[in-house]
Amino acid sequence: MTPTTGATTGTTAPGTAHSLASAARPHSLGLLRRIGFLPVLLVALVAGMAATDPQFYGPINILNILRNTAFLTIVACGQAMVIIAGGFDLSVGAVVALASVVSAKVMAVTLAAFPGSEGLATAAGVAAGLGAGLAVGLVNGLCVARLKVSGFIVTLGTMSATTGVALMITSGIPVYGMPQGFVKEFGRAQFLGLPTAVYAALLVLALMVFIQRRTLFGRYVYAIGGNADAAVVSGVSINRHLVGTYMLSGLLAALTGLLLTAQVGSGQASLGGDRMMLQSIAAAVIGGVSLRGGIGRVEIVALSALFLTILGNALNLLHIDSRLQPVFLGAIMVAAVALDELGRRRNARV
Amino acid sequence: MDIDTTTPPPTDAPLLALSGISKRFTGVKALDGVDLDVKAGELHVLFGENGAGKSTLINVISGTFPPDEGSFRFGGEEIRHLTPQRARAIGISPVFQEFSLVPSLTVEENLFLGREASVGGVLRAGEMRRRAAALIEELGFDLDPGARVDRLSRAHQQMTEIAKALLGKVRLLILDEPTASLTERETGRLFELIARLKDQGVGLIYVSHRMREIRALADRVTVLRDGRHIRTLDAATATDGDLVELMTGRRIDVLFPEIPHAPGKVVVDVENLTLADGTVKEVNLYARAGEITGIAGLVGCGKSELVRAIYGLEPVADGTVRIHGTPYEAPTARQSLKRGIAYFPANRVAEGLALSRPIRENASLTALDLDRFARFGVLRQGAERSAVGAIMERLKLRPPNIERPVGALSGGNRQKVMLGRALTRELSVFLFDEPSVGIDVGAKLEVYAFMKALVEAGAAVIVVSSELPEVLALSNRLYVMHHGRVAAELTGADKTEQNVLASFFREEMTEAA
Numbered sequence: 001m002t003p004t005t006g007a008t009t010g011t012t013a014p015g016t017a018h019s020l021a022s023a024a025r026p027h028s029l030g031l032l033r034r035i036g037f038l039p040v041l042l043v044a045l046v047a048g049m050a051a052t053d054p055q056f057y058g059p060i061n062i063l064n065i066l067r068n069t070a071f072l073t074i075v076a077c078g079q080a081m082v083i084i085a086g087g088f089d090l091s092v093g094a095v096v097a098l099a100s101v102v103s104a105k106v107m108a109v110t111l112a113a114f115p116g117s118e119g120l121a122t123a124a125g126v127a128a129g130l131g132a133g134l135a136v137g138l139v140n141g142l143c144v145a146r147l148k149v150s151g152f153i154v155t156l157g158t159m160s161a162t163t164g165v166a167l168m169i170t171s172g173i174p175v176y177g178m179p180q181g182f183v184k185e186f187g188r189a190q191f192l193g194l195p196t197a198v199y200a201a202l203l204v205l206a207l208m209v210f211i212q213r214r215t216l217f218g219r220y221v222y223a224i225g226g227n228a229d230a231a232v233v234s235g236v237s238i239n240r241h242l243v244g245t246y247m248l249s250g251l252l253a254a255l256t257g258l259l260l261t262a263q264v265g266s267g268q269a270s271l272g273g274d275r276m277m278l279q280s281i282a283a284a285v286i287g288g289v290s291l292r293g294g295i296g297r298v299e300i301v302a303l304s305a306l307f308l309t310i311l312g313n314a315l316n317l318l319h320i321d322s323r324l325q326p327v328f329l330g331a332i333m334v335a336a337v338a339l340d341e342l343g344r345r346r347n348a349r350v
Numbered sequence: 351m352d353i354d355t356t357t358p359p360p361t362d363a364p365l366l367a368l369s370g371i372s373k374r375f376t377g378v379k380a381l382d383g384v385d386l387d388v389k390a391g392e393l394h395v396l397f398g399e400n401g402a403g404k405s406t407l408i409n410v411i412s413g414t415f416p417p418d419e420g421s422f423r424f425g426g427e428e429i430r431h432l433t434p435q436r437a438r439a440i441g442i443s444p445v446f447q448e449f450s451l452v453p454s455l456t457v458e459e460n461l462f463l464g465r466e467a468s469v470g471g472v473l474r475a476g477e478m479r480r481r482a483a484a485l486i487e488e489l490g491f492d493l494d495p496g497a498r499v500d501r502l503s504r505a506h507q508q509m510t511e512i513a514k515a516l517l518g519k520v521r522l523l524i525l526d527e528p529t530a531s532l533t534e535r536e537t538g539r540l541f542e543l544i545a546r547l548k549d550q551g552v553g554l555i556y557v558s559h560r561m562r563e564i565r566a567l568a569d570r571v572t573v574l575r576d577g578r579h580i581r582t583l584d585a586a587t588a589t590d591g592d593l594v595e596l597m598t599g600r601r602i603d604v605l606f607p608e609i610p611h612a613p614g615k616v617v618v619d620v621e622n623l624t625l626a627d628g629t630v631k632e633v634n635l636y637a638r639a640g641e642i643t644g645i646a647g648l649v650g651c652g653k654s655e656l657v658r659a660i661y662g663l664e665p666v667a668d669g670t671v672r673i674h675g676t677p678y679e680a681p682t683a684r685q686s687l688k689r690g691i692a693y694f695p696a697n698r699v700a701e702g703l704a705l706s707r708p709i710r711e712n713a714s715l716t717a718l719d720l721d722r723f724a725r726f727g728v729l730r731q732g733a734e735r736s737a738v739g740a741i742m743e744r745l746k747l748r749p750p751n752i753e754r755p756v757g758a759l760s761g762g763n764r765q766k767v768m769l770g771r772a773l774t775r776e777l778s779v780f781l782f783d784e785p786s787v788g789i790d791v792g793a794k795l796e797v798y799a800f801m802k803a804l805v806e807a808g809a810a811v812i813v814v815s816s817e818l819p820e821v822l823a824l825s826n827r828l829y830v831m832h833h834g835r836v837a838a839e840l841t842g843a844d845k846t847e848q849n850v851l852a853s854f855f856r857e858e859m860t861e862a863a
Contacts (some may be wrong), residue, residue, distance in 0.1 A: 216718055216727045226704025233701045235684035235717040294706040
């Protein structure tokens, strides 16, 4: 590498809209590469919708957007960690459903056995729901790490199995009989005008940013995704960390299941599902997580979850056929990966 | 013969004529007005440090990317919009260091990839098999056309790559460090082949850091530095000193440093070691503090596997390894680092570095389990940044920005990141596996100086290398391995090239008997 290289990496102009418009081409490209296309798209989408439909910025719609963004962000954070480590988690949607029905059932049963003890029932239900998510994640992780089956196949299998178990528990009927407090004071409660799910998502996001940047686990996940063989030679125990990413993903999916259950007021095997799984992968990929592993930041993933949620909301408001919406999602996801590849080729090594 | 070469018109006009070629990458000028001409039947060596622009230049010539400026004439015609396919079609055939082989396909399938013999979409397997076999026979390579590429050694993959380049019409052959993973014998075969190609009027561009090869092969040498053409010399009149001086822009008198060995107590003691895959058999060896212990041998003799086993990367079937006198059962990389053993893999891209991650993270990766860098699983980034910054300062990383991704670095700088790992924690045993593969003379000097500093500080250093001059000059005691066994242990005046070669030979004789 020639000694002049340092100049290009260090000196990108400060990010203002003004410099974006006026700067010479290489600079504007550099700036765009640094902040990414996502904020630009997001701003354009919000501005366009605000101009066309006043319903869009109504308080009810905004709360709706924030709540759905919260659910997607939590799942996508887990998904992102798995993908950064070089894997894939297709089971997240199924885990959302499983956690929902397991927690609802345990709460209902506990409440029936000990009438009046709402706190106990809630605690037991939450523990069971999160435990179910961790268990699925553990199975995923062990199969990937020990049996060396690809994450794609393993989680495809557990997705199918988990969905089956959730349906068996409920027989397809929603599970009622949860403590009222769990629904009224948690699921549907608002604090400073925002739903609890938003605070939960912010908390998870802050924690995940910390994990990625400041913990050994986060660093090793980057290293494993960047080059697993190098990580082995460097004395990193790969298996433990791979299992960790899948368990984290299962746990976060289960947490989303609990939040959704508390909001809906019943345990349902139809929560989450393929759509949630697809969206979580889309959010991760659009948020700059590389499918080759080793690259990605959860805060950008959260931004992309916001973008996807607003996009879905916009399509609804514009009365676009709901069957057409997955087509948009698919197209955007492919375009995001294509852009990522394009950027990689531009940055090809000298 | 299958190497089909069209006879060029007998003129003095060069086969390839580049003038004023420039190429920028996101603001960096990789090539700056470079001129190069290659005549038919000439071997033209490109010489320069890593990052001097050699790779970019051969990529431009083989159509990987277009030049920004300059004229490109091939066979007397102005060439524009060259693609890799078109380059091959007009007879420009590159052999890159990074292989262009599909691991899951066989040698034969790889040779014909993209230009299969077929009739109406149906492959003509028989013809291809015949041609592949004929070509391999012609080249004299010991290569099975039906073998899957991912099951081959690196040397055999290199042969496949060369064979692939020579299939079909070739007028200009580009070889990028082709001997890096070949044995002496295979290298000899390659040199014979090069001589034959020259007789047939094929032009060759040859990239190498090895003086001996340049001496043996080159007609002319073009020296590049910092993306600029420095000078083109006649190989017959240029001295090694001239070339190195032109390349680095400074004078280098001695390549290998004078290392004062002061052997202390035995640190690594290997007794009767046999590996599960049989690549190492009943090996006895020891390494002492304060000296460099060399292990020489041909590619595939088990020398790499031996040090990898000591570090815990290859399963051991039988035997004992003692570190500081205590037996080391079931080694793992993690345990080895805790015991003070460091390993520097030969293949830095495959086993050493996470290319997408910054220098800082790569350098600290082996030491994050220490309290200095992490407490209760939480990283201490300030400590990490200042430690890695100081280390890279000491290793003279240029530019000294530790946040750049390792993928953007040259071979020499990547090796520095690897060396930097050794300085992040307390270590007493250093295992170097082919330490100077793929790095230029300047970076080699720094690696050798690094080893010297380690030995002076009382560390035990083991160097495994296929480059005989290197192990001979660096080591205090030298083991020679052959077919998985230690064939000889040489010290003092016995440590000569002749004796090393003789010990290979003696083994061959006893085996034959």
